Amino acid sequence: MTIPDRKWWQSATVYQIYPASFKDSNGDGVGDLQGIISELDYIQSIGVDVIWICPMYDSPQVDMGYDISDYEKVYPPYGTVADMEELIQKCHERGLRVLLDLVVNHTSDQHAWFQESRSSKDNPKRDWYIWRPARYVNGERKPPNNWLGNFMGSVWEWDEHTQEYYLHLFCPEQPDLNWENPETRQAIYKSAMEFWLERGVDGFRVDTVNMYSKGEMLDAPVTDPRSEWQFAGLQYCNGPRMHEFLSEMNQVLEKYDAMTVGECPHTPDMSRVLKYVSAKEKQLNMVFQFDVVDIGQGPYKFQTTPKNYTLPQLKHAIHTTQSLHRGTDAWTTVFLENHDQSRSITRFTSDAPEHRVAGGKLLSLMMTALSGTMFIYQGQEIGMVNFPLEWGMEEYKDVDSTNYYKMVAERTHNDPVELEAAHKSLQHLARDHARVPLSWDSTPNAGFSASKPWMRSLPDTAACNARAQQKDPSSVLGFWKRMLALRRQYADLLIYGDFDVLEKEDPEVFYFTKTYGTKKALAVLNFTDRELALRIPEEVRDQKAELLVSSVDGRAGDEGLVAWEGRVYLLS
Known part of the structure; x- marks a missing residue:
């Protein structure tokens, strides 16, 4: 098999950075862009080709920056647009490319567009978001449908001022943009994409890429009789105009030769995934499928017990994502961690002190032997693990975690057995584990910040930190460097095979x-x-x-x- 016209992004290894937790340069306890700039030599030394920076745009931070109030500004604690320009320039000087997160299914409710949209029913931007009148059942006001939001509860929020509901697939503070409106789409391309492409960005990881076309928004089937709100991922993903919208978006990207990797949940039909990433369709270069990282999750993500899967199930999930490019003009991705997942050593091997290094190396070897573009999440390269079960719920900062725990408390009337089960599940699967500050050294605050960090550092920094591993070829970091070099050396087999x-x-x-x-x-x-x-x-x-x-x-x-x-x- 030969791959005609190989693209730079196919053989790339991408290093994902979560700005709040990577490195704090000014001692305020929050990571920032200058902190990233200060560690570019470290990032480059791993052997990666690209950095992907999670949302650094201005935001009220209800969902850690995935609620954007201005695409053309930087969240002040992270820095300024000038800092971003410096970061892009310094990456390019080192031969590193830069991806940004493109979050355009929704904005923050503080975005100027939504402020106008909710100001009155006849505002010119009213139709930039998705508004619907109430349904009335026996005289009681109800939302337009029964969809369950990604962070629990209804996807509809009542707006007292204009007496209608607006749609939010995530938090109520994250109203969904109306992609059916061509004026909205053009504004998105200009503000969220071209503003940064003009500044030299090399591409985007596209958040919730298959949710822009919502279809008819009919009720979802009842799968949880105990709840008024029902899982609707198969309703609001992959709607009838998705391919049209992505083709139009791609016309903007092509002008800049920018790459895309889309986040593609709730898409069990592989022929549909294939259409998104087929080269001839000109929509997306590749997507993240969730078959592997969804292993062992419950009907609600956290409604499960740790390690609730078998190795044959993991093999099947990997096979599904690896078969995407076989005999096709499509491309695939390899990843086990990101900002939305807990740590892979804890989930897929063992984080017991005597096994964690071996587990980290095993997963590194497995990943580098799989085909496709590879993505590593900060801290994965040194073998960081989940924080311990002894940490109480006050250490969980993520809206996804806290909403789930609250739901269990309400449903079970604070049953201690149910709450302990919820805590155990969160200790295994919560997104919070990926958001703990990177362990740079074994000094207080793990060398991440000169002051108390926004989130507590791991207790095991003496056993696992980047500075010690930089000097130790037998460390997890040393092994990652070796495996990435081997992956390049045997690219035909390991990347394209x-x-x-x-x-x-x-x-x-x-x-x-x-x-x-x-x-x-x-x-x-x-x-x-x-x-x-x-x-x-x-x-x-x-x-x-x-x-x-x-x-x-x-x-x-x-x-x-x-x-x-x-x-x-x-x-x-």
């Missing part, structure tokens, strides 16, 4: 092959905390296997697998 799972039902070992033309590799991953005998699957037993890399130093390649060990063999 075809993926096949072997022994799909094996509950302990994940075997997969990568094939590119006549070249072939075998990955063997021990997903247990104990030693296992090495067994080469029957399908490749007749081939000579040469050990390319093990996640454990000093392995010969023919002895047993130690706990959480991963290997890649070249086959001939």
